[in-house]
Amino acid sequence: MERVHSPRQGGERGTRRPGYLAAAAVFTVGMAGMTLPTPLYGLYRAQIGFSELIVTVVFAVYAVGVIGVLLALGDFSDRVGRRPVLLAAMALSAASALCFVLEGGLPLLFLGRLLSGLAAGLLSGAATATVLELAPEGRQSRAGFAATAANMGGLGCGPLLAGLLAQYAPWPLRLPYLVHLALVLVSAAVIRRLPETARRTGPAGPPRPPGLKVPPQVRGVFTATSLAAFAGFALLGLFTAVAPSFVAQTLEVANLAVSGAVVFSVFLGSTAGQLLTGRLGTRRSLPVGCLLLVVGLALVAGSLALRTLDLLVAGALCGGFGQGLGFRAGLTAVGRAAPADHRAGTISSFFVVAYTGISLPVVGVGAMAVWLGLRDAGLVFAVCVAALAACVGLYVLRRPPIAD
Structure with missing residues (x-):
């Protein structure tokens, strides 16, 4: 389906919209949520009581979510626009954080990891495209650097943030997710101000694998x-x-x-x-x-x-x-x-x-x-x-x- 690109820094007349660095920051926040539970699994094991095998299965549920999105929604942001997909990814990320905040056993751990996998699957393609498409002429190389750093850097920042908060702050199994939830809400506000870089010219239709x-x-x-x-x-x-x-x-x-x-x-x-x-x-x-x-x-x-x-x-x-x-x-x-x-x-x-x-x-x-x-x-x-x-x-x- 054909689509046209909006101006790189487009927006309402007289209003300066956030650019590719803001999109990269949103990407970083979203990806950080995917690895936030990593240093906390030992605390969950002590609290709930399960084996190392269950730890790895809980983790693997994340990959199931990512693969599911890749199979079902491979090019969805090309057809419905970047911002709706980014907002959907942030909504899933927020829901995942709430699962961990309210966690009372394995079911919510599994659900939280599945939701984070779905969010990652949506976020990776749409956010990468947004960062690259918002880059002004002559800065495409920097935008590529920003997208790469946001993706892997965000995944690395998640366990670092969770480990620091769990070790040195109160509520080790709640505070990391509450902090991330606040960052997700700020990111959603930023997304709403980002210029749309992919516009569809016809009906979106159902998702096509x-x-x-x-x-x-x-x-x-x-x-x-x-x-x-x-x-x-x-x-x-x-x-x-x-x-x-x-x-x-x-x-x-x-x-x-x-x-x-x-x-x-x-x-x-x-x-x-x-x-x-x-x-x-x-x-x-x-x-x-x-x-x-x-x-x-x-x-x-x-x-x-x-x-x-x-x-x-x-x-x-x-x-x-x-x-x-x-x-x-x-x-x-x-x-x-x-x-x-x-x-x-x-x-x-x-x-x-x-x-x-x-x-x-x-x-x-x-x-x-x-x-x-x-x-x-x-x-x-x-x-x-x-x-x-x-x-x-x-x-x-x-x-x-x-x-x-």
């Missing part, structure tokens, strides 16, 4: 790059689901702010990796990213074996950097290789594989932790994901999927 079909001519590129994304997102899933338990149980560090900072470090590394992909080049970024991911996982395994926090932080930064390099290079490769009439579906398929990686492996860690213990389960995870990343890295080094 983008069609998760990978054309035959893309499958070679898709297989290698999506497996690299799977491995990288598995690392992110490990840190956002069970790293605080590693810190508390294996490394015997009870400070929740430290747990939040450890999780923040993996997203910091990912942001840096994505930002430097352009300088390194997409052809080299994929094998280098896989190599750094292997090194990062080796450091994580070393931290568990030696019970050393410094190695865990180093593994988070190194592995996150490799994940960022490989993910952006893989996304670029898939986007360039896919025919125009199948590009949306191919990219959506790529994200589905990536978000499967953030959920299924960590559920496996939770299951293994029941009978192996969390430390040994983490070591098995690190070895398996490192082996996958190494195989993909060697393959793309011999057969590069894309030329710069």
